[in-house]
Ligand SMILES: Cc1cc2nc3c(=O)[nH]c(=O)nc-3n(C[C@H](O)[C@H](O)[C@H](O)COP(=O)(O)OP(=O)(O)OC[C@H]3O[C@@H](n4cnc5c(N)ncnc54)[C@H](O)[C@@H]3O)c2cc1C
């Protein structure tokens with residue numbers, strides 16, 4: 001008889017928690033999963049990735065309908081309300097919940113619904129919705145509790161015109177104008193969504209440029225297209241005060257500017273969900289952002305307590321969280337130690353979409369790497385012309401001597417899919433990672449993938465390294 005009820009207890013059912021639990025169970029571990037929400041899927045399925053991407057999809061369809069004269073012959077040009085758009089977008093959530101529940105069931109994972117906190121290193125207590133408590137013991141605990149929007153104390157989030165990225169999914173009216181404070185990935189994606197609905201958007205960025213981790217050319221393209229879509233982007237701005245009243249919200253900026261809109265969407269930062277875990281009881285503490293420090297095996301400072309997903313900070317992506325969950329399970333099951341998720345691509349679902357992998361031009365320049373650039377514009381790609389989605393560019397950065405691909409940057413329709421073709425080549429070892437792949441391989445025609453061939457020709461012609 002084991003001294004514990006479970007081998008592993010996982011707290012949180014987002015992508016990192018679910019994949020950790022399933023991988024542990026598949027390796028024969030007696031596994032429990034605890035989730036506060038009555039439904040599994042995490043913030044990813046209920047508040048973050050899935051609802052925002054689904055909203056964006058609906059908005060993209062509306063834009064398409066508005067801009068395509070052919071559709072206007074068959075339907076009138078009606079104005080949709082935000083609640084109608086939300087309703088259409090939210091249909092995907094039950095499908096996600098059903099899929100995740102089935103995955104957990106199939107793998108015989110014991111699910112507890114309630115809020116978990118530590119009693120000691122091997123004991124976790126769960127407070128159920130009705131106040132009842134359940135206690136369980138385990139050799140190993142995985143903290144996968146995710147994150148939530150950061151709410152500064154001087155902004156009244158109880159006011160019905162002030163939203164964050166969770167509560168915006170409950171907005172019951174359609175504002176004519178919206179201020180978005182915070183121009184990180186969430187702020188930029190929501191700016192695209194609301195501008196796409198014809199709402200006047202002010203996007204306030206505390207930094208000098210949008211998404212400064214991107215290649216400059218891509219970040220410039222995003223600024224240009226957001227502005228063209230009707231978003232007023234303002235850089236280097238910080239708020240002084242936020243005042244909401246019955247008819248709108250006024251934000252006063254440290255620069256002296258005063259902006260007013262029908263509603264405010266706050267997108268400035270997130271906090272790790274660690275405050276309810278009673279970490280003191282096990283001698284663990286989170287940093288000022290509520291995040292936990294881990295080593296390259298996702299171990300916290302406390303033996304047999306691991307953490308994965310948003311609660312450990314970078315990269316805070318659903319994509320990486322899946323891998324982190326599987327990675328930590330390998331460590332727990334003693335299978336592998338090379339598990340840290342790195343070389344994570346970015347996939348940003350603005351309009352236009354952005355995706356990138358590897359080094360930017362700025363990084364290569366500062367590292368004094370002799371590189372060249374190959375570009376293809378979607379307006380010159382037959383498939384882009386046919387589909388009418390001809391805004392965009394694919395850019396390949398490669399070493400002038402070895403022809404090794406060093407970075408791929410893409411914006412435009414389906415950029416987040418297109419990037420994975422290049423990723424497969426970049427992942428090859430040694431000389432197999434070579435830009436020549438794209439000129440020595442036959443691509444289906446017409447496809448967006450053909451942009452790789454065009455970009456490779458463009459780059460190789462530039463360094464005269466092609467045998468014609
Ligand atoms: C608006 C938005 C859009 C995003 N878009 C993308 C995108 O397009 N692509 C992408 O890759 N990433 C995206 N992300 C990020 C992505 O959603 C997160 O990185 C991902 O959800 C993190 O997964 P996780 O496993 O850490 O946990 P989460 O999904 O955060 O889930 C954690 C779960 O733990 C539960 N929990 C917390 N505390 C306790 C407790 N004490 N007891 C029991 N349960 C608890 C919570 O209820 C929650 O369900 C987006 C995020 C936001 C906010």
Ligand SMILES: NC(=O)c1ccc[n+]([C@@H]2O[C@H](COP(=O)([O-])OP(=O)(O)OC[C@H]3O[C@@H](n4cnc5c(N)ncnc54)[C@H](O)[C@@H]3O)[C@@H](O)[C@H]2O)c1
Nearest residue numbers: 182183184185186187206207267268269315316347348349
């Ligand atoms: N498509 C996607 O992959 C996607 C979509 C949405 C969110 N996410 C993830 O969710 C997480 C949260 O997104 P977010 O937009 O809230 O966060 P973020 O870190 O991108 O930034 C939010 C805002 O805070 C500001 N900020 C952040 N750190 C700062 C600092 N040190 N100094 C000054 N200003 C700072 C940024 O300029 C921005 O205005 C991100 O890690 C992101 O990767 C991913």
